[in-house]
Amino acid sequence: MACPRNHNWLPPDMKESIVSTTTNDQADETKIEPGTGHTRQTFLIGEQVYLRPIQSGDEKYAASWKQGIVRSSVSSAEKWIEEDLKDEESLHLMIVRKSDDRIVGSLVRDRWKHNIWIDGYIDPLFGDQGDLWLAEAYCMMLQWSVDEQHRLVASINRVPGNKPVILEKLEEIGARSSSIFHEAQRVGDAFIDWHIVTYLNKDWVRTLGDPYAIEKPRTGTGEPRPVIAPVDVEGDNLPLNAIRVGPRVYLRPLQKADAAKLVEWSRRETEPFWSSGRDVVAQTSAENWFERLGKTEPQTWVRFAVCLRENDEYIGSVGVDQIDYDNRCGESESEFHNVEYRSKGYGTEAKHLLFDYAFNTLGLHSLQSWVMYGNTRSAAALRKQGYKDVGIEPWLVRRDGGYECFGTYELLADEWRAMPRARVEEAGDLAG
Numbered sequence: 001m002a003c004p005r006n007h008n009w010l011p012p013d014m015k016e017s018i019v020s021t022t023t024n025d026q027a028d029e030t031k032i033e034p035g036t037g038h039t040r041q042t043f044l045i046g047e048q049v050y051l052r053p054i055q056s057g058d059e060k061y062a063a064s065w066k067q068g069i070v071r072s073s074v075s076s077a078e079k080w081i082e083e084d085l086k087d088e089e090s091l092h093l094m095i096v097r098k099s100d101d102r103i104v105g106s107l108v109r110d111r112w113k114h115n116i117w118i119d120g121y122i123d124p125l126f127g128d129q130g131d132l133w134l135a136e137a138y139c140m141m142l143q144w145s146v147d148e149q150h151r152l153v154a155s156i157n158r159v160p161g162n163k164p165v166i167l168e169k170l171e172e173i174g175a176r177s178s179s180i181f182h183e184a185q186r187v188g189d190a191f192i193d194w195h196i197v198t199y200l201n202k203d204w205v206r207t208l209g210d211p212y213a214i215e216k217p218r219t220g221t222g223e224p225r226p227v228i229a230p231v232d233v234e235g236d237n238l239p240l241n242a243i244r245v246g247p248r249v250y251l252r253p254l255q256k257a258d259a260a261k262l263v264e265w266s267r268r269e270t271e272p273f274w275s276s277g278r279d280v281v282a283q284t285s286a287e288n289w290f291e292r293l294g295k296t297e298p299q300t301w302v303r304f305a306v307c308l309r310e311n312d313e314y315i316g317s318v319g320v321d322q323i324d325y326d327n328r329c330g331e332s333e334s335e336f337h338n339v340e341y342r343s344k345g346y347g348t349e350a351k352h353l354l355f356d357y358a359f360n361t362l363g364l365h366s367l368q369s370w371v372m373y374g375n376t377r378s379a380a381a382l383r384k385q386g387y388k389d390v391g392i393e394p395w396l397v398r399r400d401g402g403y404e405c406f407g408t409y410e411l412l413a414d415e416w417r418a419m420p421r422a423r424v425e426e427a428g429d430l431a432g
């Protein structure tokens with residue numbers, strides 16, 4: 001393939017847009033007449049915007065493309081382009097206005113296994129017009145990634161529910177809201193819904209069938225049970241380092257010595273269905289992992305050891321991952337390493353202690369959860385704990401010569417607070 005930097009490679013109409021030819025790449029960029037930048041590429045060009053890679057000089061518009069709560073300065077954006085961009089695994093593209101080549105936003109494309117995840121940003125100072133540009137950028141990115149690059153599925157990570165124009169434009173190309181997490185995005189004092197919008201490869205739908213037509217497999221009663229709230233423990237009965245104590249179990253921070261137990265039980269795993277098969281865990285990696293978790297400040301993954309009150313045995317872990325302190329949400333997770341302690345309600349009891357910590361100490365407003373279709377027990381446990389089903393994420397993992405979907409779930413702090421509380425003496429029965 002010819003190098004796009006070589007003018008001989010450009011079709012005649014594109015050459016016209018270049019004011020003067022020069023051998024210096026940087027000079028090429030600066031001498032393009034405003035409004036003709038898109039003529040230097042043949043794809044990822046929409047009606048109003050086009051997408052192109054980040055290049056030196058883009059730092060001038062740092063406030064329009066850098067995401068985050070606080071906008072980046074021009075100098076830090078310049079440093080990032082020069083020093084860090086080359087090491088990025090994600091694909092970063094600029095959203096550029098065709099009429100004058102002004103950068104108005106940016107897209108980041110990430111991969112997870114065979115899936116594509118896209119995050120977008122448009123400078124909010126462009127108002128409603130900006131929403132249309134972002135929608136156009138998303139559509140181009142989805143169609144390019146899926147239809148042209150033959151991927152199974154690509155998703156826009158987060159479309160706020162108060163942007164119907166973006167959702168409508170995405171629907172027009174056949175994408176759909178695959179999960180709607182309610183009140184998972186903060187706007188000032190209010191919380192709005194957050195949509196994951198997913199675009200499927202139509203050829204793969206013909207081969208594999210429509211994933212939305214498959215019913216979520218279910219076990220369990222599907223009924224939420226009263227909350228098993230923390231209990232009051234006094235003096236000597238308080239387990240060492242406990243941060244929440246329930247009728248049968250307590251939560252405490254993970255410590256290095258727990259890694260040995262985790263490794264021991266990972267070698268005795270008998271159930272391959274709840275993840276992508278069984279994992280082999282090395283003790284040093286587990287130890288490093290526990291240490292790493294505590295190193296970020298504030299922690300974006302808080303994970304606790306679940307221990308039996310009767311003998312302090314460490315039987316599992318529960319945590320909140322992907323904590324987003326700005327939107328006050330996070331993803332809950334749980335794993336009972338010792339098979340003997342699964343399906344006996346310990347998971348549910350420990351999760352309620354975790355919810356108490358997440359909502360009342362971390363101040364989160366909502367929790368999300370993702371579960372593979374095959375892991376019906378985990379989904380049943382979530383429903384039992386008060387979670388609601390909010391969607392389907394198609395074909396996220398490979399399984400049995402095909403692909404398996406995930407179910408998505410949510411629990412809002414207010415809903416959890418409004419649930420009935422179990423009496424301490426009946427808590428064990430309700431959990432099991």
Ligand SMILES: CC(C)(COP(=O)(O)OP(=O)(O)OC[C@H]1O[C@@H](n2cnc3c(N)ncnc32)[C@H](O)[C@@H]1OP(=O)(O)O)[C@@H](O)C(=O)NCCC(=O)NCCS
Binds near residue numbers: 371375378381
């Ligand atoms: C997921 C997990 C934390 C749930 O905790 P738990 O203590 O086992 O859950 P509970 O006993 O409170 O509830 C289990 C629910 O599943 C149902 N269930 C029990 N055993 C089951 C099985 N083998 N298959 C399917 N459903 C089952 C129960 O009926 C119950 O629902 P119900 O009370 O409404 O009838 C725990 O099983 C575990 O660690 N599993 C392995 C790791 C894992 O899957 N982690 C989650 C990844 S998303």
